[in-house]
Amino acid sequence: MKVYVIDNGGQWTHREWRVLRYLKVDTKIVPNTAPFDDIADADGIVLSGGAPSVATDGGRLGRCGEYLDRADFPVLGICAGMQLICEHFGGELGPGGVPEFGGVTIDVRSHDDIFRGLPDRFKVWASHNDEVKTVPDGFETIASSETCPNEAVRCADRPIYGVQFHPEVEDSEYGVEIFRNFLNIIGEKKC
Amino acid sequence: MLGAEDFIEDTVRTAAEKIPGKAVIACSGGVDSMVAAALVSKAIGDRLLAVYVDNGLMRKGETEEVRGMLSDMGINYRIVDAGGEFFSALKGLTDPEEKRKAIGEKFIRVFEREAKEFGAETLVQGTIAPDWIESGDGVRDTIKSHHNVGGLPKDLGMSLYEPLRDLYKDEVRDLARMLGVKSSERQPFPGPALAVRCLGEVTSEDIEIVREACFIVEDEIMTASVSGKMEMPWQYFAVLLPSKSVGVQGDRRAYGRTIAIRAVSSVDGMTATYSRIPLEVLDSISTRITNTMKSSVNRVVYDITNKPPATIEWE
Numbered sequence: 001m002k003v004y005v006i007d008n009g010g011q012w013t014h015r016e017w018r019v020l021r022y023l024k025v026d027t028k029i030v031p032n033t034a035p036f037d038d039i040a041d042a043d044g045i046v047l048s049g050g051a052p053s054v055a056t057d058g059g060r061l062g063r064c065g066e067y068l069d070r071a072d073f074p075v076l077g078i079c080a081g082m083q084l085i086c087e088h089f090g091g092e093l094g095p096g097g098v099p100e101f102g103g104v105t106i107d108v109r110s111h112d113d114i115f116r117g118l119p120d121r122f123k124v125w126a127s128h129n130d131e132v133k134t135v136p137d138g139f140e141t142i143a144s145s146e147t148c149p150n151e152a153v154r155c156a157d158r159p160i161y162g163v164q165f166h167p168e169v170e171d172s173e174y175g176v177e178i179f180r181n182f183l184n185i186i187g188e189k190k191c
Numbered sequence: 192m193l194g195a196e197d198f199i200e201d202t203v204r205t206a207a208e209k210i211p212g213k214a215v216i217a218c219s220g221g222v223d224s225m226v227a228a229a230l231v232s233k234a235i236g237d238r239l240l241a242v243y244v245d246n247g248l249m250r251k252g253e254t255e256e257v258r259g260m261l262s263d264m265g266i267n268y269r270i271v272d273a274g275g276e277f278f279s280a281l282k283g284l285t286d287p288e289e290k291r292k293a294i295g296e297k298f299i300r301v302f303e304r305e306a307k308e309f310g311a312e313t314l315v316q317g318t319i320a321p322d323w324i325e326s327g328d329g330v331r332d333t334i335k336s337h338h339n340v341g342g343l344p345k346d347l348g349m350s351l352y353e354p355l356r357d358l359y360k361d362e363v364r365d366l367a368r369m370l371g372v373k374s375s376e377r378q379p380f381p382g383p384a385l386a387v388r389c390l391g392e393v394t395s396e397d398i399e400i401v402r403e404a405c406f407i408v409e410d411e412i413m414t415a416s417v418s419g420k421m422e423m424p425w426q427y428f429a430v431l432l433p434s435k436s437v438g439v440q441g442d443r444r445a446y447g448r449t450i451a452i453r454a455v456s457s458v459d460g461m462t463a464t465y466s467r468i469p470l471e472v473l474d475s476i477s478t479r480i481t482n483t484m485k486s487s488v489n490r491v492v493y494d495i496t497n498k499p500p501a502t503i504e505w506e
Contacts, residue, residue: 009331009332010331011332013324060330102499127499170458
């Protein structure tokens with residue numbers, strides 16, 4: 001299974017690569033400026049986080065929008081990656097009412113896919129200034145926290161998921177399980 | 192670590208191919224550079240020279256400890272005493288990034304000199320993933336310039352070989368245990384050494400203060416861990432703050448410096464939580480610092496910030 005990590009300049013892009021590698025997936029880090037042909041053979045991609053503000057500095061997010069339009073494989077957006085997904089499909093972003101740095105407790109609303117088998121409530125690690133204010137049409141919120149209403153989203157008719165927090169870092173609980181669930185989604189689609 | 196045995200085998204083979212002549216390795220005694228040294232030494236033997244630079248900013252007894260480790264490893268090594276050069280380079284600098292870059296550049300100049308004398312064409316470094324990630328690049332913000340990345344000049348007259356670039360500390364420790372490298376459990380210590388634990392301009396007097404305070408923090412935490420009072424943190428040290436505050440010592444007014452204690456738990460250094468040190472241990476550290484260092488320090492505080500939003504070191 002090939003799952004590539006699209007690098008939006010995050011501090012933890014390389015951690016995403018490490019988690020995937022430890023899950024025995026064929027993976028590599030690809031710059032977000034790479035032509036779609038470079039990732040066309042992927043079975044799934046992860047859009048990493050990054051320092052740019054998606055709302056005001058979209059130019060630094062390369063061709064991620066094009067990847068979203070052309071992907072026929074599952075996509076998981078992390079932090080800025082989730083914000084980018086939401087903005088691309090018509091949602092609204094803005095500065096977080098309360099920015100979250102470090103530990104935050106999330107409440108899971110749906111256990112159907114990336115949160116399959118996980119508790120209703122657990123602690124994850126976040127690091128973001130901006131957040132998704134309005135989820136785009138065709139998307140729904142599947143996790144929230146006291147300080148951020150949209151901690152995770154999914155698309156109704158395509159396998160596109162976003163998490164505002166960082167499942168790839170050691171301090172997030174059930175981070176590896178979230179990745180494993182995403183890989184299972186890819187596996188089911190392939191069969 | 193995933194596939195550690197294969198990694199060792201592949202690296203030894205690649206090192207032999209990539210280093211046809213002689214090489215120097217920048218060796219601080221920490222687990223990253225010692226593992227890189229062990230791997231490359233397996234590949235090219237005596238064509239490798241390990242260079243340890245005593246920059247005048249190391250911890251108490253550190254240079255002698257590293258000398259012992261390098262001797263035990265049975266590889267070629269040189270200890271270069273360059274303390275004066277580093278203090279001159281740091282004079283007048285207060286900005287953390289400027290300090291880090293000055294130190295990185297000084298390191299590389301010393302290595303270039305040693306490489307030239309030894310006839311080396313390759314510089315080996317124990318750079319690991321967080322070093323280049325946090326140093327920033329075309330797409331990534333610079334969080335802090337690590338000395339082994341941010342100080343590298345464009346005109347480095349040697350080829351660079353960094354076999355551990357994709358690894359994190361926990362993985363390097365696994366390799367160290369397999370290779371029998373003694374510093375496998377050593378706590379991380381930053382390349383710019385005590386200079387980044389001495390906020391603002393670095394002077395030899397302030398380095399003395401933070402060196403002693405770091406020694407006390409390490410000694411007390413080690414003692415408490417051995418006696419089962421607490422778990423060993425991932426990293427633990429003292430920071431000398433630039434501010435002064437009022438105190439009272441034996442009915443006399445005091446006006447002295449503040450030491451911040453920092454201790455964190457982490458797996459890979461990319462996220463960290465502050466350690467829940469028992470209050471009685473914090474108390475022993477505080478009392479020992481303020482009693483034995485009374486002429487310079489009259490206040491001790493504990494840093495209760497995670498990473499993010501803080502970093503582990505203060506600069």
